[in-house]
Amino acid sequence: MSQTRISIDVMGGDRDVETVLTGVTLALEHRPETEFLLFGDAKLIEPLLDKFPTLKAASKVHHCDVSIDMDMKPSQALRQGRKTSSMWQAIDAVNTGIADGVVSAGNTGALMAMSKVILKTLNGIERPAIAAIWPTMKGETIVLDMGATIGGSAEQYFQFAVMGDAYARIIFGLESPRISLLNIGVEEMKGTDSVKQASDLLTSSSLNFCGYVEGNGISQGDVDVVVTDGFTGNVALKTAEGIAQLISGYLKQVMVSSIFARIGYIFARGAFGALKERLDPDNVNGGTFLGLNGIVVKSHGGASPKGIAAAVELAIEVAANKMSEKIADEMDKMEEELLAIQE
Amino acid sequence: MSQTRISIDVMGGDRDVETVLTGVTLALEHRPETEFLLFGDAKLIEPLLDKFPTLKAASKVHHCDVSIDMDMKPSQALRQGRKTSSMWQAIDAVNTGIADGVVSAGNTGALMAMSKVILKTLNGIERPAIAAIWPTMKGETIVLDMGATIGGSAEQYFQFAVMGDAYARIIFGLESPRISLLNIGVEEMKGTDSVKQASDLLTSSSLNFCGYVEGNGISQGDVDVVVTDGFTGNVALKTAEGIAQLISGYLKQVMVSSIFARIGYIFARGAFGALKERLDPDNVNGGTFLGLNGIVVKSHGGASPKGIAAAVELAIEVAANKMSEKIADEMDKMEEELLAIQE
Structure with missing residues (x-):
């Protein structure tokens, strides 16, 4: 085309x-x-x-x-x-x-x-998801869902993972994106039942599943896709925005707090511009609806x-x-895998 | 004593x-x-x-x-x-x-x-909660639960609100702490059923309930207590830590990115020290188990x-x-209110 x-x-x-x-x-x-x-x-x-x-x-x-x-x-x-x-x-x-x-x-x-x-x-897709692109220490990570669905079954998490995988292949050009589930601890016993079941499904699948990450793992950038439900994902995204604003507010306050800080700011202005650029949500604007x-x-x-x-x-x-077609193809393939796993 | x-x-x-x-x-x-x-x-x-x-x-x-x-x-x-x-x-x-x-x-x-x-x-308390103290633009806010319980009924959210209220009275010395529920939108239609039901219970109670806040509302500091379940609260806390680390990493990179930035940093060092101090998690260390x-x-x-x-x-x-006694007293009073509301 x-x-x-x-x-x-x-x-x-x-x-x-x-x-x-x-x-x-x-x-x-x-x-x-x-x-x-x-x-x-x-x-x-x-x-x-x-x-x-x-x-x-x-x-x-x-x-x-x-x-x-x-x-x-x-x-x-x-x-x-x-x-x-x-x-x-x-x-x-x-x-x-x-x-x-x-x-x-x-x-x-x-x-x-x-x-x-x-x-x-x-x-084959029960519910669509909204995928966001997060800045990380090592680049960018896809996080989904950002608020399209509240709660979710293990199968839904699995579908989100498949969609996130297809999306990451396209926008990051990766062969085998690293997929993870958002959880509240890296120990197996933590988390909701559906997150634990989703982990079992993903482990048995052909996706490159790397286990759980906690909230701080999102910005570490060790995985390419982080899967969660829309309630948790939306809270995480908004919390991250709030903290970025808080820190930027602190930074402004300290930079005018003394004559030395003001002079320092003048010298470091270019660097601050670069910082602002990297944190600018506009650079990664765009929530993609998947599914x-x-x-x-x-x-x-x-x-x-x-x-x-x-x-x-x-x-x-x-x-x-042609992302929708690619997701549909991958979903077909994965549905077969899922049936095989669940049998 | x-x-x-x-x-x-x-x-x-x-x-x-x-x-x-x-x-x-x-x-x-x-x-x-x-x-x-x-x-x-x-x-x-x-x-x-x-x-x-x-x-x-x-x-x-x-x-x-x-x-x-x-x-x-x-x-x-x-x-x-x-x-x-x-x-x-x-x-x-x-x-x-x-x-x-x-x-x-x-x-x-x-x-x-x-x-x-x-x-x-x-x-009268079904499950205990872990309360954290978050830095905000206006001071500090109590957020609970941070991971003791996963998911939660409307009554559990209500109990968390009562416990958060008692805790805020003691550590912030407030007469009538502003209580809110964490949600993914300020519109009534959003959120899980139990969050919506909890909002109804809290609206009818004598607590100073101020409605919903979204994730970014936590650090804005317009409320004194933010109530959520342990899964969401823990993800929010860890995500916030991750973003703070990310920004601090960016800051370090840009501050050595040019000779001007280095000079600026030397002048602004005191201000950066102050920034570090304000963001230091050690200053607000301590998750209190309530209930x-x-x-x-x-x-x-x-x-x-x-x-x-x-x-x-x-x-x-x-x-x-004597926080435990105060929570028990407030819980007794609130249980009566809750019964009256639910009748």
Whole structure:
């Protein structure tokens, strides 16, 4: 496939249309072989597009009257935004095949609910998962699920591992990604029953299962995929964000605490810039929905243009690599393994 | 009570006996009205005590032949360390009343298992919890449970809230601590059923319940107590530790990345020292076991003398304030409220 077509829910998120268009334009610079379908209020989008001639040339605007609010409940979004909303139509473009993937910075719950209704889960997948990319001491690690499912059976954890494996092969280019389960201790006796059963299943499978990691293991970067349920994963992600903010707040305070610190800061400014860059969530923006018949990438609602570009480029990458098909293939193979293990 | 008596499991943890004794001596300097009962290998402790004349004068050594390894499973520890181990005897000193509280840097699972067997849970408490003290942007917040129980019913969350409330009153000196439940969204529809039911119970109670917080809310410091189950709490704590290590690693890298950064670092050294101090886990070391007939404080296994001192001082503080009795009283009152709500 030479050209990838990505649909964008331009109205989603906390940012204005111009920020979204700036981000998409940035992604287009890096991936010029891309076509965009922009779903949203044409009265807002079209005048702004004149500012982005490259994007204008590579995109088509699809007017939608309705947009989904960030604080709408999923059920409400499904009722009020069915067919008509920019979010629905952007996802539906993947379903009808006019787009290879969709990106939205909108309401996560609504995006997941609509994606499930429109795209359906892949054959054999009970529930989809949201996969995040975490910075680690050694690079990056995929963590899933980030909040699509609460709790989970051993089979669900197993499916998450299979999906995480396929995702890691694509975005990290690995032959045999190292898979682990998040737990509260490395001893066998700890953890919930379904985590323990999942560990047994994974040990017997052909996946490269490396056992349990604890919360601090995520950022150590010794594994490529960390599997957990959506409640725990979401708490871990948000806790990590909170601690990063806390430390950054402390850093600001100490850096103005004395004249020496101020002078030091001036000299070290470049280094601080580099630090900020490495910790910038925008650099790894993009929660990928795994397990659906189609590519859906969620950008952070408050992402900067650079963050939006990162999410769009991620969508291009996984769409160009036909991730959904690869997950479906791997799932088929693994279902057989699972049956053999369980017999 | 003029004098508080604390029993110490000298053999627990990853540190040597001297580190433990240095920490206990430091605590004694701050709280000179304390008496210590030191449980462990007398052949190791007694010669070292000559180096710590103040501690020697304020303590009594109880020889124990057995010590509990850090990697022993709780069931194994109970079998091999029953009656004979330093951990068992140090806890038992609280049960027999010769100590007002116990501190151990040993194996958390073993310490909890033995504490439950020896001290038993308070009347009305289904399961004990481990409470941690987190640094926040505005001070400190209590988070529980940190790993004593996995999963939990609405009633258990309610009990954790009551225990956290009593603990916050004592260590923060608050009249009406702000209580919250950890969840994955502030919308009512999110979260597990038991978290939602717990929210209903807490809303109807006389506790100062402030609703849900997400993971990033812990370090914002807008509430005094965050209630969650042991699996999620433990993952959150470990994830936070991992992120702090990651950022500190980044910081070290950028600070030597250029000559300007190096010069800057020299000027800002004092400020970095202050940053390190604020992030030092030793300053808030001490996981308090809540819901037992007696005070048990777990110190981090790898704590420095300052960290051990912090844990010992915490034990003195809660023992001197008769925390177990206060929790029992509040629990009695709350049980009545709970019955009234549930009718």
